[in-house]
Amino acid sequence: xxxxxxxxxxxxxxxxxxxxxxxxxxxxxxxxxxxxxxxxxxxxxxxxxxxxxxxxxxxxxxxxxxxxxxxxxxxxxxxxxxxxxxxxxxxxxxxxxxxxxxxxxxxxxxxxxxxxxxxxxxxxxxxxxxxxxxxxxxxxxxxxxxxxxxxxxxxxxxxxxxxxxxxxxxxxxxxxxxxxxxxxxxxxxxxxxxxxxxxxxxxxxxxxxxxxxxxxxxxxxxxxxxxxxxxxxxxxxxxxxxxxxxxxxxxxxxxxxxxxxxxxxxxxxxxxxxxxxxxxxxxxxxxxx
Amino acid sequence: xxxxxxxxxxxxxxxxxxxxxxxxxxxxxxxxxxxxxxxxxxxxxxxxxxxxxxxxxxxxxxxxxxxxxxxxxxxxxxxxxxxxxxxxxxxxxxxxxxxxxxxxxxxxxxxxxxxxxxxxxxxxxxxxxxxxxxxxxxxxxxxxxxxxxxxxxxxxxxxxxxxxxxxxxxxxxxxxxxxxxxxxxxxxxxxxxxxxxxxxxxxxxxxxxxxxxxxxxxxxxxxxxxxxxxxxxxxxxxxxxxxxxxxxxxxxxxxxxxxxxxxxxxxxxxxxxxxxxxxxxxxxxxxxxxxxxxxxxxxxxxxxxxxxxxxxxxxxxxxxxxxxxxxxxxxxxxxxxxxxxxxxxxxxxxxxxxxx
Numbered sequence: 001x002x003x004x005x006x007x008x009x010x011x012x013x014x015x016x017x018x019x020x021x022x023x024x025x026x027x028x029x030x031x032x033x034x035x036x037x038x039x040x041x042x043x044x045x046x047x048x049x050x051x052x053x054x055x056x057x058x059x060x061x062x063x064x065x066x067x068x069x070x071x072x073x074x075x076x077x078x079x080x081x082x083x084x085x086x087x088x089x090x091x092x093x094x095x096x097x098x099x100x101x102x103x104x105x106x107x108x109x110x111x112x113x114x115x116x117x118x119x120x121x122x123x124x125x126x127x128x129x130x131x132x133x134x135x136x137x138x139x140x141x142x143x144x145x146x147x148x149x150x151x152x153x154x155x156x157x158x159x160x161x162x163x164x165x166x167x168x169x170x171x172x173x174x175x176x177x178x179x180x181x182x183x184x185x186x187x188x189x190x191x192x193x194x195x196x197x198x199x200x201x202x203x204x205x206x207x208x209x210x211x212x213x214x215x216x217x218x219x220x221x222x223x224x225x226x227x228x229x230x231x232x233x234x235x236x237x238x239x240x241x242x243x244x245x246x247x248x249x250x251x252x253x254x255x256x257x258x259x260x261x262x263x264x265x266x267x268x269x270x271x272x273x274x275x276x277x278x279x280x281x282x283x284x285x286x287x288x289x
Numbered sequence: 290x291x292x293x294x295x296x297x298x299x300x301x302x303x304x305x306x307x308x309x310x311x312x313x314x315x316x317x318x319x320x321x322x323x324x325x326x327x328x329x330x331x332x333x334x335x336x337x338x339x340x341x342x343x344x345x346x347x348x349x350x351x352x353x354x355x356x357x358x359x360x361x362x363x364x365x366x367x368x369x370x371x372x373x374x375x376x377x378x379x380x381x382x383x384x385x386x387x388x389x390x391x392x393x394x395x396x397x398x399x400x401x402x403x404x405x406x407x408x409x410x411x412x413x414x415x416x417x418x419x420x421x422x423x424x425x426x427x428x429x430x431x432x433x434x435x436x437x438x439x440x441x442x443x444x445x446x447x448x449x450x451x452x453x454x455x456x457x458x459x460x461x462x463x464x465x466x467x468x469x470x471x472x473x474x475x476x477x478x479x480x481x482x483x484x485x486x487x488x489x490x491x492x493x494x495x496x497x498x499x500x501x502x503x504x505x506x507x508x509x510x511x512x513x514x515x516x517x518x519x520x521x522x523x524x525x526x527x528x529x530x531x532x533x534x535x536x537x538x539x540x541x542x543x544x545x546x547x548x549x550x551x552x553x554x555x556x557x558x559x560x561x562x563x564x565x566x567x568x569x570x571x572x573x574x575x576x577x578x579x580x581x582x583x584x585x586x587x588x589x590x591x592x593x594x595x596x597x598x599x600x601x602x603x604x605x606x607x608x609x610x611x612x613x614x615x616x617x618x619x620x621x622x623x624x625x626x627x628x629x630x631x632x633x634x635x636x637x638x639x640x641x642x643x644x645x
């Protein structure tokens with residue numbers, strides 16, 4: 001029983017990281033109808049940059065610089081690659097983000113090699129006991145930060161002008177434009193904010209102890225099932241999807257066979273696609289000719 | 290684009306593969322060139338051609354699914370793995386002759402493709418991409434973990450004999466070349482014919498507007514599954530050829546990244562044309578080859594202290610960077626791909642004094 005509880009806690013804490021990455025993907029999809037396959041690579045590049053900044057400017061300043069650089073990376077990526085594709089078919093945007101993933105990966109490999117970079121320890125490591133179950137402090141901080149980010153986003157979309165503009169843009173680009181919303185600005189800000197989320201996730205990933213290297217884009221790939229399970233358009237869906245994927249993955253890996261960790265998210269993904277194709281909270285699109 | 294003075298009077302003329310006698314002559318000359326190519330060039334070049342041929346088979350299949358039927362698949366290399374392992378196991382364990390194992394590999398991969406194509410009934414775009422993404426993780430996992438005693442798992446993998454055709458062992462690059470080129474020509478011929486028959490027209494209708502196609506009386510689900518089946522059969526044949534060429538199989542040879550490369554090849558080549566798949570494959574493979582030459586040069590330019598052990602990262606990173614950049618640049622500046630640029634070039638050449 002302790003083992004099961006331990007798995008549950010670990011699963012939830014890992015899942016919160018998936019949820020944070022999934023949040024970034026959902027954010028972009030909601031506003032621009034682009035599924036960002038490069039989210040994992042954005043995460044890695046901003047993580048690697050943060051490690052460099054930290055070694056140059058120290059921990060606190062390095063963290064801030066890392067987040068800011070992720071923000072600007074989003075702006076640049078949107079302007080150079082996705083802006084020219086507005087109005088193109090879905091396949092073009094999919095291929096564009098896949099191509100972008102390769103560019104970022106190549107850049108990461110040339111710039112930082114394939115060695116794993118660890119962030120300096122800024123969250124005290126070690127774990128405390130919750131009854132019988134051990135909880136790692138870094139994981140707990142990652143969990144809390146993810147949930148805080150989600151709550152901030154929820155408020156942002158409900159209350160702020162920019163957030164409302166993003167929701168309007170998601171509904172219909174033309175209508176949004178005719179009500180005076182700067183659609184281009186919304187696109188740019190969406191990418192910037194989403195990349196900032198990825199930067200945050202990268203820092204948490206580095207803090208958890210796995211370290212960051214150009215080859216750990218697997219974590220980005222695991223966020224895709226989380227997005228689909230929750231539903232592409234839904235922020236709460238991303239969080240619930242991420243937690244669910246982390247949880248089931250930990251159970252399957254711990255109780256059945258460790259190798260299952262690699263494929264459980266995708267089995268769940270296929271299962272959800274067969275039963276409820278548009279996810280738990282996703283919108284069912286009605287099409288008219 | 291037709292030559293001056295040639296008019297299509299009947300539908301069969303319009304949809305013919307070779308419209309004029311000139312086309313036939315050019316094609317015959319091309320075949321003769323292919324026949325004598327190994328005598329004119331070195332084995333390294335032939336090896337590159339083999340690589341292009343086997344990849345082309347896979348991308349042509351993907352072209353039918355993506356370029357004609359408008360569905361998205363991120364599982365092409367997983368279906369190649371199914372073909373490679375089917376053929377490899379049939380030859381080594383069951384003692385099948387290679388020529389019998391090859392179609393079996395195609396069929397096995399086709400069935401796998403059907404299974405992962407079923408969600409296409411209800412799914413489109415990203416959701417379908419996700420379903421096939423799952424294939425590219427689940428299939429290699431099954432190969433590694435279900436019967437590692439048979440497949441060899443990740444280590445030591447599966448050792449496969451070279452193709453044996455009526456007693457001739459194809460174990461040199463040149464003999465492999467003739468095998469690959471003949472299979473490729475057959476597969477291109479099939480693909481060309483699929484696209485200009487009822488099936489091909491139905492697929493194009495589904496791509497352009499699936500609801501309208503359904504109203505026209507096309508059974509969408511059936512034709513989507515047919516597209517998935519054809520696509521995976523091509524992947525299976527390509528995988529089997531590749532396996533018997535490399536003679537060692539490992540599930541790690543068939544990753545999601547390769548599937549992305551195949552998709553990139555057909556986008557760069559130009560969606561909606563069989564020739565585009567071949568153009569794109571050639572472009573990317575030649576670019577990849579070019580990187581193997583340019584990377585050591587770049588490494589030599591580095592300052593002395595950095596050079597040690599850094600070369601491999603330049604090589605790997607540059608490969609990824611050139612592929613990604615070419616995909617991004619083509620999508621922005623030539624979304625219709627190399628095939629379109631080639632058509633424009635042909636047209637301007639033919640209309641020479643009067644082209645703009």
